[in-house]
Amino acid sequence: MLSNSLYALRKRLAIPQTSIQLSILGLLGGIAAALLIVVFRLAIEFIQETFSAGGPFDSILDYLLPTLPIFAAILIAIFADITGYKHYRLGIPFVLHRIKAHYGNMPFWNTANQFVGGILALASGFSVGREGPSVHIGASGASYFGRWLRLPHNAVRTLTACGIAAGISASFNTPLAAVIFVMEVVLREYKIHIFIPVMLASSAGSIITQAVFGQHIEFAQLSVFTLPGSHYPWLILLGIILGVSAYIFNTNLMRIIRTFRYVNMFPRLLLAGVLTAIVGYFVPEALGDGTSAINQAMISPTNLELLVILLISKLFLTLVAIGLGIPGGIIGPVFGLGVLIGLIVANLVMLIDPSIHFMGTYAVLGMSGLMAASLHAPLAALVAVVELTNNPAAITPAIIVIASAYITSSQGLKNRSIFLQQLDFQGLMYQTPPATTVLEKIGxxxxxxxxxxxxxxxxxxxxxxxxxxxxxxxxxxxxxxxxxxxxxxxxxxxxxxxxxxxxxxxxxxxxxxxxxxxxxxxxxxxxxxxxxxxxxxxxxxxxxxxxxxxxxxxxxxxxxxxx
The missing domain is CATH 3.10.580.10 (CBS-domain)
Structure with missing residues (x-):
């Protein structure tokens, strides 16, 4: 009886149509992914609390903290060596490849490297975001669930998308932005039969993270006010600057990746740890996923010298960490860089219109514009900033900034999505012929x-x-x-x-x-x-x-x- 029921389920899921069966499985896959992300985040918090003031290492904290990135890099390299360096393809670009070429089936040891390496990297202060590990881990959790049930590959692909949405939502408490990110960046298509299960999975991720971590708004400290029309020309200028910045960021990141392509992993990771430790010792606010830089910048938003130092330090640490292979995401640091660029432009605007209460608005707009131009995800960037700040007042100015930044970057400077550039460099397929695209949706x-x-x-x-x-x-x-x-x-x-x-x-x-x-x-x-x-x-x-x-x-x- 059970085998007959499973066969009937698999046959129903082979049809590319909205169904209650696929919706329920998407929800369950999202729950599995969200639980993994909760464990991931709790592990990071546990390590950070262990090395914080009042922890067991309090007496030697001043000597230990600067060296944490070095120790973390060594541990990441050791774990990668134990599991096999061939399993060290991680993050969003790898997930994009697995979605397109392998129906979202995720190898276990790649996920293990991402889980352990992501915890070590984020807990020790590397300038990487947690969305990369969240996407990878979330995709794996839902994918394993589908494979356990031996579902058709087209259904596993949908479940993997659900896991990604749940992972992002559980990591940032942004359910709508997670759905848009999956459609715009990961699947790169909008199909109604995929929308419903992805939405349910994303909502599950948000509910679970709220139950564990509370009703926390990630960037609630960024106060957004409605801008007068006189500022709109400055928004176009901000967008152009962000488009150029995205081009500079993507180009230099790929330059570092290409430069160190023939260097063995252990010295690469160790170099990233040493450089992060040195710069972090002098500018500790530049460490981490971007949150500390944003917090420090918003404390002194008119201190132009501090903003420039933070921007240069954050940019350097991000390029070093991601370029040399530290397992983490790119969106968190991009948010931090975007906020800093927005505040620097806001200081220049203040010379003409001294309205200091608009500083937070420019910071948010910088965040959205740089994400849109670097990742080629304008809609996801727009929705993300609204959810992360819990303020819809930024929508209209954000559209202006995002459009200006995206057009400047993609058309003016021929800048491509950093994810696609990484995939091309690694030789990983992410495009399929039109016939395959149609047929892969049907079991x-x-x-x-x-x-x-x-x-x-x-x-x-x-x-x-x-x-x-x-x-x-x-x-x-x-x-x-x-x-x-x-x-x-x-x-x-x-x-x-x-x-x-x-x-x-x-x-x-x-x-x-x-x-x-x-x-x-x-x-x-x-x-x-x-x-x-x-x-x-x-x-x-x-x-x-x-x-x-x-x-x-x-x-x-x-x-x-x-x-």
Missing amino acids: VLAEMDTNLKLINYVTEQDVRFHLNDKHESQWLIVAMKHDLGVDYSLAEFDTSYSRNNDKVKYTPLLTMDTRSTLAHVWELIKDQRDGATLITSTSGEKIVGIVTWEQLRTILMNRNALL
């Missing part, structure tokens, strides 16, 4: 023909007998046993000859299990533009259906618009 269970007749090959005359005896719409599959196993062929009369000759045509058939999608079938038979593929049970022991080239052609020609 073979949704389209396979189950009207089969399976026989073992005895003689040619026996095959002809079964061809004459079968129903007109039935497929005859011939199993040919040999020493190495069994080969399957599709048997039919060769229409190029007279029917009276009874000449039999055998088309060899490859097999794949019921978790596969039509894109898998397409890859097998697209070259000959003919034939079919046999579908087996997940164990491979039972033939359950067949998918033909004609079915694929019909979907691509007649139903593409419906998908």
Whole structure:
């Protein structure tokens, strides 16, 4: 009974339509992802409290704190060595690749490296964000849930997207921005049957993080006020500056990555730890995910010298940490850099219009503009700043800044998303042909023909007998046993000859299990533009259906618009 129910569930999920089954599974996958993020955040807080004033290392704190990035870098390298350096592909770019090329199936040891390395990096003060680990860990949690149920790959891909949304939402308490980020940056498409489960998973992440960490607004200290129309020309200027800054940031980050590509991981990570420790000793506010820099900047928003020092230090530490391979995200530091740039521009504007209460507004706009231009995620940036500040007054000016920054960066300076640049550098695929994009959303269970007749090959005359005896719409599959196993062929009369000759045509058939999608079938038979593929049970022991080239052609020609 249970196996029949699971089969019915898998068959329903193979269809790319909104369903209560997929919605419930998306919610459960989101809960699994959110719980992992809660454990991740609690582990970071535990380590930070251990090394804080009043902790067990209080007596040697002044000597220990500056060296934490070095010790963390060594531990990250040791763990990566134990698990295998080949599993040290982490973060959002890697998740983008797995979503596009592997239906979101996440390798375990990559996730382990991200989990442990992310905790060490964030707890020790490296200038990285927690959204990178959150995306990776959240994707893995939901992906493992789908694989445990042996769901079709197209459904696992949707569950992985749910895990990403739940991970971001649980990390920042931004459920709407998490949904937009998944659609705009990760999936890079908007499909209604994916929207609902992703929304439910994101809400689960927000509810769980609020239950554990309280109703905390990440950047509530950034006071946003409605700007008068006289400031709008300055907003365009701010956007242009942010677009140029995004280009400088992305270009230099990729330059560092390319420069150190042939350096072994251990010296790279150790160098990142040493440089972070040195700069952090003199400018401790530049350490961390960007929150400390933002807090310090908002305490003294008119101290231009402090803002410039923080900006240079934060930029250097971020480029060093991410460029040399520290496992963390990029969005947190980008927020910090954007706030600093916004405040510097606000100080220049103040020379003309001394309205100090607008400083927080410019800080928020800087944050949104730099994120949009660096990541090529304008809508996610807009929604994120509204949720992170809990203030909708920034929407209209943010649109102006984001549009100016994005156009300046992408069109004026030909700056591409930093994630896509990283993927190109690593040689990881993130684009699929149009036919594959359509077919990968449909599981073979949704389209396979189950009207089969399976026989073992005895003689040619026996095959002809079964061809004459079968129903007109039935497929005859011939199993040919040999020493190495069994080969399957599709048997039919060769229409190029007279029917009276009874000449039999055998088309060899490859097999794949019921978790596969039509894109898998397409890859097998697209070259000959003919034939079919046999579908087996997940164990491979039972033939359950067949998918033909004609079915694929019909979907691509007649139903593409419906998908």
